[in-house]
Amino acid sequence: MSLYKIQNSVQEVAEAISAVLNVDVTIIDENLYRVAATGKYKLFIGEKIPTNCSYELIFKNQKPEFIQAPKDNKVCQVCSRKDKCMELATLGYPIIKGEKCIGVIGLNAFNEEQKNNMMEKYNLLLVFLSKLSDLLIGNLNYYETIAELTIKSEETEKIIDGLENGIIGVDNKGKIKFINSKIESFFGISKENIIDKYVKDVLPELDVDLNNYNPQEKKLKIFNKKLSFIIRSIPVVVENKKVSNILEINKTTDMVRNAYKIVGVQNNIKFEDIIGNSEEIIKVKKIANQVAQSDSTVFLRGESGTGKELFARAIHYASLRKHAPIIPINCASIPDNLLESELFGYEGGAFTGARKEGQMGKFELANGGTLFLDEIGDLPIHLQPKLLRVLQEQSFMRIGGKDMISINFRLIAATNRNLEKMVEEGKFREDLYYRLNIIPIHIPPLRDRKKDILILSKFMLRKYCIRLEKDIKGFSSEVNRAFVEYNWPGNIRELENVVEYLVNIVNEDIINFKDLPIVMKELLNREAKDVSPKTLTLKSRVESYEKDIIGSMLRKYGTSTKAKKQISNILDIDLATLYRKLSKYNLQ
Ligand SMILES: Nc1ncnc2c1ncn2[C@@H]1O[C@H](COP(=O)(O)OP(=O)(O)OP(=O)(O)O)[C@@H](O)[C@H]1O
Numbered sequence: 001m002s003l004y005k006i007q008n009s010v011q012e013v014a015e016a017i018s019a020v021l022n023v024d025v026t027i028i029d030e031n032l033y034r035v036a037a038t039g040k041y042k043l044f045i046g047e048k049i050p051t052n053c054s055y056e057l058i059f060k061n062q063k064p065e066f067i068q069a070p071k072d073n074k075v076c077q078v079c080s081r082k083d084k085c086m087e088l089a090t091l092g093y094p095i096i097k098g099e100k101c102i103g104v105i106g107l108n109a110f111n112e113e114q115k116n117n118m119m120e121k122y123n124l125l126l127v128f129l130s131k132l133s134d135l136l137i138g139n140l141n142y143y144e145t146i147a148e149l150t151i152k153s154e155e156t157e158k159i160i161d162g163l164e165n166g167i168i169g170v171d172n173k174g175k176i177k178f179i180n181s182k183i184e185s186f187f188g189i190s191k192e193n194i195i196d197k198y199v200k201d202v203l204p205e206l207d208v209d210l211n212n213y214n215p216q217e218k219k220l221k222i223f224n225k226k227l228s229f230i231i232r233s234i235p236v237v238v239e240n241k242k243v244s245n246i247l248e249i250n251k252t253t254d255m256v257r258n259a260y261k262i263v264g265v266q267n268n269i270k271f272e273d274i275i276g277n278s279e280e281i282i283k284v285k286k287i288a289n290q291v292a293q294s295d296s297t298v299f300l301r302g303e304s305g306t307g308k309e310l311f312a313r314a315i316h317y318a319s320l321r322k323h324a325p326i327i328p329i330n331c332a333s334i335p336d337n338l339l340e341s342e343l344f345g346y347e348g349g350a351f352t353g354a355r356k357e358g359q360m361g362k363f364e365l366a367n368g369g370t371l372f373l374d375e376i377g378d379l380p381i382h383l384q385p386k387l388l389r390v391l392q393e394q395s396f397m398r399i400g401g402k403d404m405i406s407i408n409f410r411l412i413a414a415t416n417r418n419l420e421k422m423v424e425e426g427k428f429r430e431d432l433y434y435r436l437n438i439i440p441i442h443i444p445p446l447r448d449r450k451k452d453i454l455i456l457s458k459f460m461l462r463k464y465c466i467r468l469e470k471d472i473k474g475f476s477s478e479v480n481r482a483f484v485e486y487n488w489p490g491n492i493r494e495l496e497n498v499v500e501y502l503v504n505i506v507n508e509d510i511i512n513f514k515d516l517p518i519v520m521k522e523l524l525n526r527e528a529k530d531v532s533p534k535t536l537t538l539k540s541r542v543e544s545y546e547k548d549i550i551g552s553m554l555r556k557y558g559t560s561t562k563a564k565k566q567i568s569n570i571l572d573i574d575l576a577t578l579y580r581k582l583s584k585y586n587l588q
Pocket residue numbers: 273274275276302303304305306307308309310311374415416492493496
């Protein structure tokens with residue numbers, strides 16, 4: 001760092017020397033600029049010293065230099081100002097920082113008295129200049145330390161500001177020392193207004209015990225809305241003494257969402273990921289893409305396995321809500337008595353078996369994002385009016401709770417059931433049906449878009465070859481024909497299962513007709529003989545593939561315990577599940 005940075009104090013030193021010694025003083029920095037000066041040279045502050053001036057020698061040798069009669073002195077013969085120089089004597093003293101000369105203090109005598117003075121006191125002057133050079137170095141070090149600390153503190157402030165969590169720094173008495181931007185946006189306050197005030201005065205609802213270091217959940221009313229926060233007090237301990245506290249504050253929904261992100265529940269699906277170039281699917285993709293931008297409820301209809309969930313995700317990721325999560329819940333797969341608490345969440349101790357800290361429901365989790373209610377036709381009748389109320393009022397109460405919680409999610413519902421018939425039969429409420437059926441989108445079954453079958457089968461072949469590290473080139477023309485002829489009651493899910501099965505069992509370059517699952521071959525034969533394909537349910541077909549896959553694995557890896565562990569790893573199921581399936585299919 002150059003002496004220029006501390007020019008004021010350098011000038012003060014120059015003037016002090018000049019006053020004490022009655023000589024003119026010049027101080028030069030490492031770039032040979034005059035940083036400070038008194039007397040005749042004051043006018044030249046900020047300018048470069050003459051080329052080849054004797055001070056350059058001092059930088060080089062890092063030793064003091066006393067030059068009498070500069071005009072005649074050998075050292076000065078090369079100086080560009082030699083002829084104009086008025087000095088009778090010059091004493092230059094190096095300012096050395098570490099190993100480097102960073103400047104020179106020059107004393108200039110312009111009359112005999114000054115010159116004599118310098119000559120007489122030469123040794124004392126050297127001691128004096130050495131002290132002043134140390135003083136300047138000390139000033140420079142101080143300036144550098146302050147500059148470094150300023151950068152560090154700005155850096156720390158920026159880091160704290162960039163955190164996803166809200167941070168409040170308080171002293172041991174609860175007086176606010178700093179807050180970050182997240183806190184400003186959570187509570188609609190600004191730093192300037194609350195620094196040095198007490199938390200209890202400016203954010204009375206926060207009211208946390210600073211000495212309780214466990215996360216505490218608090219519901220705070222902000223802009224007339226009750227929001228739930230998780231607050232943690234973290235002590236700041238310096239030399240074994242608690243000097244202050246950090247309050248870390250998170251919206252409960254953000255925390256749970258982050259957990260979702262960490263476990264990778266969210267997978268971004270785009271419309272390009274929905275494979276197929278049949279007119280039918282292109283039309284559906286176009287409509288879905290168009291409605292993605294609005295906030296209206298979308299109702300996806302279609303047989304099982306047609307890609308309803310895929311569409312729901314693509315709509316979400318094409319919407320303005322894409323940065324918030326899509327929260328799926330399958331109404332058919334959760335027992336009736338648990339579905340309500342899954343959707344609404346509950347307060348601690350709301351019912352026997354409830355977690356004591358309570359639990360957030362899917363409505364809250366989906367706040368700001370999208371709620372995907374799959375298999376809505378299976379929503380128990382007693383929950384239907386409750387869901388309707390939530391959709392109409394955009395607020396709800398947790399089970400056992402007292403506060404209404406406002407929410408704002410987009411709803412996408414899906415079903416493969418004939419809901420109109422269910423309404424007629426009184427199994428589904430008409431009012432809820434109309435509330436859901438705002439933008440209905442019908443996804444056609446695979447058999448009605450045969451053009452997509454071969455594209456999808458190739459896509460699935462690539463997918464499973466990569467996953468299972470196989471190099472199967474394709475399907476024989478007979479298999480392709482069979483795929484197109486087949487009815488695919490389980491739609492794309494069934495096609496995917498068949499291809500996964502084939503990639504597992506085939507060890508040749510091409511997949512042939514003989515490799516097809518027995519059940520499929522039988523059905524194709526029956527279909528050819530015009531026997532109704534409905535004789536075999538989807539469940540029994542899936543089970544048949546499963547049995548074939550596990551059987552082929554046992555043939556390949558053996559039946560030892562080690563082999564079974566290996567098989568469970570490859571199939572990504574736990575060992576207990578594998579044993580259950582072995583016994584179910586009599587494969588032991
Ligand atoms: N067009 C497509 N392109 C690629 N994969 C697809 C396509 N459609 C569906 N799939 C895949 O098929 C499987 C079933 O899709 P999805 O779960 O979306 O169907 P669904 O209609 O929601 O089924 P269900 O009614 O049984 O819940 C998934 O693995 C999905 O990734």
